[in-house]
Amino acid sequence: MDGAIPGASRPDIKxxxxxxxxxxxxxxxxxxxxYRDLGVSAxxxxxxxxxVMEAVTGMTEPTGWHTHQCEAQFVYVLKGWVELEFEDGTRTRSGVGDAILIPGGMKHNEIATSDDVEILELSIPGDMATQPCDPPEGMAKA
Known part of the structure; x- marks a missing residue:
C-alpha cells in the first residue's frame, strides 16, 4: 500500500x-x-x-501590537521561553514543549523572550505579512 487515502487526490506537494x-x-x-527556512513553502x-526562529539576543523591548495577514500562525517552543499578550486579555509565558495557535488577524504583542529561545513557526498560507496596529481598547501601547 502506498499510504494514499483511497479516492483522494494528492495535492501538488513535493x-x-x-x-x-x-x-x-x-x-x-x-x-x-x-530565521531558518525549512523548505516547506517551496x-x-x-x-x-x-x-525555526533562533535568538540572536533576548528581546530588549516588546515588538508592539501587530497582526498577521494569514489564516493562522502556529508557534511551538523548542528551547527557552516567549511571553505574549493577546487582544482578548490573555497573557502567557510559553516554554519548552508549549504551543500556541494564533488565528490570522488577531492582535498580539511579543513582550519578552529568553536569551536562548528557539521556536518552530508555521503559517498558513506561507506568505504571512505583519501589520502594526493600535493596542486593543484598555490595553497599554508597547
Whole structure:
C-alpha cells in the first residue's frame, strides 16, 4: 500500500527533507532572531511555511501590537521561553514543549523572550505579512 487515502487526490506537494546544514538562514521580521527556512513553502507551493526562529539576543523591548495577514500562525517552543499578550486579555509565558495557535488577524504583542529561545513557526498560507496596529481598547501601547 502506498499510504494514499483511497479516492483522494494528492495535492501538488513535493517531498522535502530539511537538515540544519541544508536549511538556509533567511531575512525575517525581527532583528533579535535568526530565521531558518525549512523548505516547506517551496514544497507546498506557498500553502504552508515552516521556519525555526533562533535568538540572536533576548528581546530588549516588546515588538508592539501587530497582526498577521494569514489564516493562522502556529508557534511551538523548542528551547527557552516567549511571553505574549493577546487582544482578548490573555497573557502567557510559553516554554519548552508549549504551543500556541494564533488565528490570522488577531492582535498580539511579543513582550519578552529568553536569551536562548528557539521556536518552530508555521503559517498558513506561507506568505504571512505583519501589520502594526493600535493596542486593543484598555490595553497599554508597547
Amino acid at each position: 517531498l522535502n527533507i530539511a537538515t540544519k546544514a541544508n536549511s538556509p538562514l533567511v531575512a525575517g521580521r525581527r532583528k533579535f532572531f535568526r 514544497a507546498t507551493g506557498g500553502r504552508l511555511r515552516a521556519q
